[in-house]
Amino acid sequence: MQDPLGGVFAAVMTPLREDLTVDTDHLAAHCRTLLNEGCHGVSLFGTTGEGPAFTAEERMTALEAVIGDGVAAQSILPGTGCVALPDTIRLTRHAIGLGCTNILLMPPFFFKEPTDEGVFAHYKSVIEGVNNANLRIYIYNFPAVTGVWIRPHVVERLIAKFPGTIAGVKDSSGDWDYVDALLAIPGLAVFSGWEALLPRLLAAGGAGNISGLANVIAPTLRHVYDTRPADPDHPVMQGITGLVAAVVENPVIPAIRALAANLRNDPSWRRIRPPLCALDSTTEIALLAAFEETMDGVRI
């Protein structure tokens, strides 16, 4: 059995062509860039990757293209969670068939606040439907977007039922009490989506970040992972905290896309599927100014 994952994983943005279809060549190139910039791995089609905005076919084609372009399957953490259970099973089996055994799995997100029993039954149905001993699931908890809390006792129940299959949890709630309860579960790799929590999480035994901002500050986040600054007032952590604050004042994904368009000098990053919209230019200029101010002297 492989070790659980750890490190800085980029929650990769999905680049689009002018007709808003997935630019698979650009996606593969961006994954290689992020790995070269220090990311331990890349997560495709999560929230920052706007996974649910793409069809099952689009997601499978893109994953094939990225692996076909030479990105190692074991450095990819594909998001395969869909609203319809058969789609989730299909995408997960497809990813495993390509060598991606580590899977980021968001719950179905149409019905809000399902019961814990229902959440357990869903993950059980996925695991039994995929029916592959190589599967390693990283459960994705992001209640603000999905409307679903995946409670620690549900995670424990899944581990008891499927030992070895539940490898970790990515939390994007940012609720430390929740993270703390996960950290108490033996052998569970706990990731956070909140970059500013990274040193605290690592010090407490967590596994790392799966991070939207890694699309634009991967080397800095890798430096934080390697040096683990204990002081929350460390300049680099002040910079990251300031950046997060500036980003979340905006629609987050358009904001990260706007930063990427500027910092990577590639306007195509602004392209986005509705109902999301690119930031207007005034907002984008203000965000970029906030980035330059907060990251001045600490960006690596």
Add this chain to the structure above:
Amino acid sequence: MQDPLGGVFAAVMTPLREDLTVDTDHLAAHCRTLLNEGCHGVSLFGTTGEGPAFTAEERMTALEAVIGDGVAAQSILPGTGCVALPDTIRLTRHAIGLGCTNILLMPPFFFKEPTDEGVFAHYKSVIEGVNNANLRIYIYNFPAVTGVWIRPHVVERLIAKFPGTIAGVKDSSGDWDYVDALLAIPGLAVFSGWEALLPRLLAAGGAGNISGLANVIAPTLRHVYDTRPADPDHPVMQGITGLVAAVVENPVIPAIRALAANLRNDPSWRRIRPPLCALDSTTEIALLAAFEETMDGVRI
């Protein structure tokens, strides 16, 4: 150009086989039953139909089966809204190809609280992507589930851009101020998902109900539509109001399924895909008792 729809439409539950796949024969039979019981039409794969819990392929196959079984395409209002825009376009074109020109269209529901500009851009993309002059859209507003408000000024902007294509709105927010603003838009057919609002809505010029409870009390709702009791304390309206109150104390779809299992003497209605779960038997018995009490003497 056809007239806009009006009347009592059932938001049809989706019957499942033991393996939780769609029982298309049962679905077609249930649609025929509901039309025989007085429904003016049937809406498939909305919220009560758990539309997003089924794949694009499952939804297309089911619609083909219902029409193949003899249900008139013009009495069907299929829900074709998906999270991924290409799926929405594909399902809508497929439905039109089968003769279903009236389409119930929920917005994408992964990203919460998109901008009005983004909501407009989404519906614009669907209409331009479908590119069929026969398309008649009934916009579906259910912010508690989708996280998206489709504001009246967005509806008006869509009508101005696509005159004739935007035929109506189904509101499930139950917010009368919202409904009232819609009713002021000339030519718009306004439906509500709230059965207890039906006489008030009709008196104010609304079109009717698209109703989950029609799965179990279609003749009663048809009677309300035909007789339009003005008094909110009319016994039948007291009964319906009491029933709605009893249902919404529970997870709504499992509750309607439980009522159907009992009232239609068919336990297969209890089958449901996770993360939803069937009601436990104690809860089901209490719900059925509440039904008998509140509908006593007023059920038709």
